[in-house]
Amino acid sequence: MIGKTGGGKSAAGNTIVGKRVLRSSTSAVSQTKSCEKVLVTRGRNIEVIDTPGILDTNKSADSIKNEIAKCLKLSYPGPHVFLLVLQIGRFTKEEENSIDALEKLFGPLVSNYMIVLFTHGDQLKGKSIVEFIQSGHPKLRQLIDRCGNRFHVFNNKKKCKRFQVVELIKKIDELVEENGRQPFGEEMYEEMWQSEERQVGDTKREDKPTEEHLPLTSSFMADLLQKMILFQATLAATDRTNTDDDPGQSVAPTDSHLYLSEAKSVIETAP
Ligand SMILES: Nc1nc2c(ncn2[C@@H]2O[C@H](COP(=O)(O)OP(=O)(O)O)[C@@H](O)[C@H]2O)c(=O)[nH]1
Numbered sequence: 001m002i003g004k005t006g007g008g009k010s011a012a013g014n015t016i017v018g019k020r021v022l023r024s025s026t027s028a029v030s031q032t033k034s035c036e037k038v039l040v041t042r043g044r045n046i047e048v049i050d051t052p053g054i055l056d057t058n059k060s061a062d063s064i065k066n067e068i069a070k071c072l073k074l075s076y077p078g079p080h081v082f083l084l085v086l087q088i089g090r091f092t093k094e095e096e097n098s099i100d101a102l103e104k105l106f107g108p109l110v111s112n113y114m115i116v117l118f119t120h121g122d123q124l125k126g127k128s129i130v131e132f133i134q135s136g137h138p139k140l141r142q143l144i145d146r147c148g149n150r151f152h153v154f155n156n157k158k159k160c161k162r163f164q165v166v167e168l169i170k171k172i173d174e175l176v177e178e179n180g181r182q183p184f185g186e187e188m189y190e191e192m193w194q195s196e197e198r199q200v201g202d203t204k205r206e207d208k209p210t211e212e213h214l215p216l217t218s219s220f221m222a223d224l225l226q227k228m229i230l231f232q233a234t235l236a237a238t239d240r241t242n243t244d245d246d247p248g249q250s251v252a253p254t255d256s257h258l259y260l261s262e263a264k265s266v267i268e269t270a271p
């Protein structure tokens, strides 16, 4: 799960798991200090990895690099899906730039593994999520389009949440099939493995790494830091062409701009 602080990632993780295991709160400060993996077993194993807001631009590239490295380890041999968590009624510049930025970090194939997961479904007030998207900001529609038109909505406050989870898992299963059941980032993990062989100067090792022993060499980390800097610059970029053709809903160059066409009453919780 990827998104900005306060978007509802931890709450969504709890909805998926069916228990309150991840810390979730209204605080503008991230309650999720570091990546965490939780396992849910309901006839099958599902691993959910919660992350602190890696789309927040007030964090240093170096600290986010370390979080990403931890996520890579936790998700070895690669995630089957990235859930890009967006809060209904909030769509910030960083979220708008998120796909471009994530492609800089993980490569262009990452969008083949993305599903946009909206939270705060209760804010739809009777509207369907499709209606919300269709009447929403063009940039939001573009983002969903780039994610192969895959999206889902959670109301994490709903009493009975199973149905929405079942529907999400169905969408994930379809995506997994579309991707030939291959997890994301095989080459990236392969590259880590090989860079360790180069560093150690070993003859080729037979054993594949396990999650705990996944090598993250200094050259891999240095490369990751470079990508992280590019990632953050892309997140913070302001699209100036936007203002001319769409003056009513232009993207303000602030960190916390809200597209209020849909949910005027939503309280901004991001820093
Ligand atoms: N009304 C409502 N509140 C939600 C929903 N999902 C999350 N929240 C609240 O939004 C706040 C931020 O959620 P959190 O899971 O900590 O966000 P994170 O920083 O992305 O992990 C918390 O107060 C949650 O209770 C939702 O679907 N509906």
Ligand SMILES: [Mg+2]
Pocket (backbone or CB within 6 Å): 009, 010, 011, 023, 024, 030, 031, 032, 050, 051, 052
């Ligand atoms: Mg959290």
